[in-house]
Amino acid sequence: MKRLLWQEAAFQPNNYFKTFGNHDLIWKNKLDVNRLLKTYFAMPLPVCEGIILKATIPQHNGGNEQLLHIFCTHGHQGDKMSDNNAFSTWIVAHIWTPLQRYLRINVNTPSKDDSLLKQTQ
Numbered sequence: 001m002k003r004l005l006w007q008e009a010a011f012q013p014n015n016y017f018k019t020f021g022n023h024d025l026i027w028k029n030k031l032d033v034n035r036l037l038k039t040y041f042a043m044p045l046p047v048c049e050g051i052i053l054k055a056t057i058p059q060h061n062g063g064n065e066q067l068l069h070i071f072c073t074h075g076h077q078g079d080k081m082s083d084n085n086a087f088s089t090w091i092v093a094h095i096w097t098p099l100q101r102y103l104r105i106n107v108n109t110p111s112k113d114d115s116l117l118k119q120t121q
Contacts, residue, residue, distance in 0.1 A: 008115060016041075018048070019073060049073075050071060050074075051073075052072075
């Protein structure tokens, strides 16, 4: 995990944009980001629920470039059963996450696919 964070931080300051999903409790909380991730990232580190990337596409016929907007967010952001439910958010934050840490259960793995896993190492 530490190696991955150092690799991500290498894209700072201009080429790193962090988004969080419904299970990313540390990334969602600005105080936790500052306290736990300052070793790896320059602070303040903006962390957003979604971002819009803007890119220009050159035209082959010599015309004006086309501006492209790409919206990036976590796959099921806004799920009412988990994201907007105060009870389930509390359970995840105060019971499930500490239990995962205590039992060293890491569900945040890059992939179970060996070919993809090797690309991240």
